[in-house]
Amino acid sequence: MKSKFGHKIRILRGKQKLLLRELAPLLEMDTAQLSKIERGERQAKKETVLKIAKILNVNSDELVTLWLADQICEVVKDEKNALLAMMVAEESVKYLKK
Amino acid sequence: MKSKFGHKIRILRGKQKLLLRELAPLLEMDTAQLSKIERGERQAKKETVLKIAKILNVNSDELVTLWLADQICEVVKDEKNALLAMMVAEESVKYLKK
DNA sequence: ATATATTTGCCAATATATGACAAGTCATCA
DNA sequence: TGATGACTTGTCATATATTGGCAAATATAT
Numbered sequence: 001m002k003s004k005f006g007h008k009i010r011i012l013r014g015k016q017k018l019l020l021r022e023l024a025p026l027l028e029m030d031t032a033q034l035s036k037i038e039r040g041e042r043q044a045k046k047e048t049v050l051k052i053a054k055i056l057n058v059n060s061d062e063l064v065t066l067w068l069a070d071q072i073c074e075v076v077k078d079e080k081n082a083l084l085a086m087m088v089a090e091e092s093v094k095y096l097k098k
Numbered sequence: 099m100k101s102k103f104g105h106k107i108r109i110l111r112g113k114q115k116l117l118l119r120e121l122a123p124l125l126e127m128d129t130a131q132l133s134k135i136e137r138g139e140r141q142a143k144k145e146t147v148l149k150i151a152k153i154l155n156v157n158s159d160e161l162v163t164l165w166l167a168d169q170i171c172e173v174v175k176d177e178k179n180a181l182l183a184m185m186v187a188e189e190s191v192k193y194l195k196k
Numbered sequence: 197a198t199a200t201a202t203t204t205g206c207c208a209a210t211a212t213a214t215g216a217c218a219a220g221t222c223a224t225c226a
Numbered sequence: 227t228g229a230t231g232a233c234t235t236g237t238c239a240t241a242t243a244t245t246g247g248c249a250a251a252t253a254t255a256t
Contacts, residue, residue, distance in 0.1 A: 068183035071173045073190055082191050085166035086184055092171055093180050
């Protein structure tokens, strides 16, 4: 799967029986773009993520999390030390939270 | 600390008693840029990371890891679900490795 | 075949990142 | 105190990447 976020919203859109051409205008974009986002060919903006959550009536935290995870994967893809780097980054984040 | 990678190379440079104006030309950049990279004000390119490892004679994996961690931190900074997103991303990476 | 839904390819517009340079600060010391 | 050396800061033009939008192509279903 190319994009967790895209996959998720495609499923949600399907469940609610919405078409690309119906959802896209609500997000002020054209169907082609939304199609690309769903297939992970293009990244959504955070603003778009939040809008989608509202429209599809789902918890925005969940969508934002998937969307962030996609971006992290993009950063570390093909990197031998991907997992290690993520652990190092986690430590920083935990430290900053304190 | 704004950048793990930058911090690390500044330490290494210090230990080897190299000046910005000495190291920078070896990396084909000017001192201002290197200074910004060391302070995390600007991101190094991967190519630069590898070059620095060679010149400072350190293991490139370690530097690449720090550099990746910086980028991950950049992606998730200010995000409430940063840690969760990282865990989700980790799962994907682990899965892809199989 | 026709109609509808989605995908693809392309390009112009926009945004972001980069490199280069000049001027700035700061500490040291003659 | 003022000259020097190391580093930092600000700016700007340009390179690079991302985006939006459209038209055409490809499914998919009737």
